[in-house]
Every structure is written in structure tokens, then in C-alpha cells.
Amino acid sequence: MIGIIGAGAFGGALAISLAAKGPVMLWGRGQTGRNIARLPGAELPALVTVAKDVAEVAQASTVLLALPAQAMGRFLADHAGLFQGQRLVACCKGVDLTTGLGPTGVIIAHCPGATAAILTGPSFASDIARGLPTALTLACADATAGEALQHQLSTEVLRLYRTTDVTGAEFGGAVKNVIAIAAGIVMGAQLGESARAALMTRGFAELTRLALHLGARSETLSGLSGFGDLVLTCTSDQSRNYRFGTALGAGAAFDPAMTVEGVATAAAVATLARKQGIDMPVTQMVAGLTQHKITLEDAIRALMSRPLKQE
Structure with a gap:
């Protein structure tokens, strides 16, 4: 049983x-x-x-x-x-x-x-x-x-x-919820599909940075529990994290009774990343927005004004 x-x-x-x-x-x-x-x-x-x-x-x-x-x-x-x-x-x-x-x-x-x-x-x-x-x-x-x-x-x-690889499976699944909120914010704010694709890509890059630093294996992150879950959650209205982000980006209300795992995860991962010295700008942006520490305009400006670098 x-x-x-x-x-x-x-x-x-x-x-x-x-x-x-x-x-x-x-x-x-x-x-x-x-x-x-x-x-x-x-x-x-x-x-x-x-x-x-x-x-x-x-x-x-x-x-x-x-x-x-x-x-x-x-x-x-x-x-x-x-x-x-x-x-x-x-x-x-x-x-x-x-x-x-x-x-x-x-x-x-x-x-x-x-x-x-x-x-x-x-x-x-x-x-x-x-x-x-x-x-x-x-x-x-x-x-x-x-x-x-x-x-x-x-x-x-x-x-x-x-x-x-428990670490890779756990952090792939956890951080993708944060990226899904960010993807929803992009679409809710009507920033366009191109912006969402860029956000997903850079979000996956920072997810990978953190997980590898903690001992995860790259093949786990590129598999179902990492990239696969990220794609689904960042592109479907069935995702609560994505829908929450869409509402946040549009300035609309969201059902407070609905569990949105990515909100608490954003705060926890942002703290962990700072302690570990890992650069995670998308996660920091979601944490700041969901804790009402920054505005949407501030978040977009901060992401777009980051120093230019090699991919």
C-alpha cells in the first residue's frame, strides 16, 4: 500500500x-x-x-x-x-x-x-x-x-x-517557480514574447549557477526536473506561479487562498544566493517585487541596465 x-x-x-x-x-x-x-x-x-x-x-x-x-x-x-x-x-x-x-x-x-x-x-x-x-x-x-x-x-x-542527484532535482524544481513568476510578470506587463524568452533563458542560467555551486549535476538541470519543468511552468496558464506573475505584472488581484510556492522560494533563494555569492538578478527582482521592496518599473530598469557582458 x-x-x-x-x-x-x-x-x-x-x-x-x-x-x-x-x-x-x-x-x-x-x-x-x-x-x-x-x-x-x-x-x-x-x-x-x-x-x-x-x-x-x-x-x-x-x-x-x-x-x-x-x-x-x-x-x-x-x-x-x-x-x-x-x-x-x-x-x-x-x-x-x-x-x-x-x-x-x-x-x-x-x-x-x-x-x-x-x-x-x-x-x-x-x-x-x-x-x-x-x-x-x-x-x-x-x-x-x-x-x-x-x-x-x-x-x-x-x-x-x-x-x-537530489540537489539538482530540488533546486531545478524550486527555482523554476521563481522564474515562472518573472515570466508571468513579463506577459502581464505586456513586455512581449521576446522578453519572456530572454527572461526564461537568463533565469535558467542563474538557476544553473546556483545549483551547480551547491553540487548539482548539469544533466539533471537540463532534464525534466530543470529545463523541462521551467518550460511548462513559464508558458502555461495552468501554472499558479505563472498566473500569479501575470496578475502582478498587470497590477491585478490574485486569489490569496491559492498557494504560490515561488513567492516564499524567491525570498529563501535570494537569501541563499547572497550568502553563497551567486549572482541571481531575476530571483532578486522577484523577491523584491513580491516583498513590495521595489516597483515593477524599478525592476525592469535594474535588469535592463546591468553591465553588458559575454553570455
Whole structure:
């Protein structure tokens, strides 16, 4: 049996997809019925059991943590005793604001007896729930455990590629959300497709600078969890980070109840980059805008007036 913590869109979609292979136990705060609030029209299959409490799900040997990146640490702090021997798979993208750790680092900090992994890459929950073909990266430092998870979590329409480069998978997935906000800002401010293409390219360059500095491998960054996820998130209105950026660029309101992982990640990564001495102007711009420290006009002026250099 596979356990899933978090009955939001992604957790619900994974439950629907993985139930094609066998029993799934799903727990989410307030989740009692067979419908997923964030997936209109979707219904949980018969092989998905909606758990009454976290302890039920913790009985599974593999547990997917489909929680927002900034909430995962708090959840594990409250329930660490339940998850010391399992394989815990983070299904979120971000950098913890308090610790500067990626999702697997948060898992290890709270559950040192667990095997930590992360599932990431270009995907929308609605596509997975509908059974549309999707390819993701499964990153686990333990190669043997990673291979086992790859086989356990792959389905006929959900194809997983494995890697031991956890750092590359984590920071590719985290920073691309920040770049997606910036891409949305460009389009919301009506700066044009050419500007978005340039922003994506330079954003990917700074993502790569940081991740390589932290020990990532270049092939991971050019794969699904890096470049692949960046392309999807920076070009589709299904992306919450992109839509948030579009609203920000247009000066429009955005639903405050919607989780936008890239906002907190921008702040966390901007701080990390400064400490590491890594130049990340796009990330710094997004952090400044989302924290209301600079105006859109200031941000555009700062990016366009940077010293000319070789690519």
C-alpha cells in the first residue's frame, strides 16, 4: 500500500493515478468524501481509502508528502515519531524559508531514520488525474531505494526517471517557480514574447549557477526536473506561479487562498544566493517585487541596465 499525506490537487491526482496499480491510503485536512476540492469533477477510485487520521497513513512503507514546501517542516515536527522507518517522498517544490533546506533536507532533519526522496518535474495535477501521459523525475540519494520507488510509483501513463542527484532535482524544481513568476510578470506587463524568452533563458542560467555551486549535476538541470519543468511552468496558464506573475505584472488581484510556492522560494533563494555569492538578478527582482521592496518599473530598469557582458 502507498500512503499519501495531503489531499490537494497534486495529492489527489497521485492517489487517482497510483490506484491503477493497487491500494492507496489518502489523508488530507478536512478530506472525508470521494471528491477532491481542487480537482473539480474528479472522483477517487475504489482502491483509494480516505484515512481518518495521519497514523493510518503512516502504516504504509512508502508515504508521499503532497504538502506545500513551507508547511512540510511543521507537519513533520508534529508527526515525526510516526515516520522514522519509511520511505518518504516529497511531492513539492521549494526551499524552506526558515532553514534554507530543500524538501529532502527537511525530511532528514525531522525523520533521520527515514529514506528521503523527491518527486518532481513538468506536470499539472489535472493532467495526471485525467490519465494523460506525464514524465517526472524521482530523486533519491540511495540508488537502491530510488530504483524501488521508481518501479512502485510508475504507472502506464506516469513514467518516472530516477537520479541520485537530489540537489539538482530540488533546486531545478524550486527555482523554476521563481522564474515562472518573472515570466508571468513579463506577459502581464505586456513586455512581449521576446522578453519572456530572454527572461526564461537568463533565469535558467542563474538557476544553473546556483545549483551547480551547491553540487548539482548539469544533466539533471537540463532534464525534466530543470529545463523541462521551467518550460511548462513559464508558458502555461495552468501554472499558479505563472498566473500569479501575470496578475502582478498587470497590477491585478490574485486569489490569496491559492498557494504560490515561488513567492516564499524567491525570498529563501535570494537569501541563499547572497550568502553563497551567486549572482541571481531575476530571483532578486522577484523577491523584491513580491516583498513590495521595489516597483515593477524599478525592476525592469535594474535588469535592463546591468553591465553588458559575454553570455
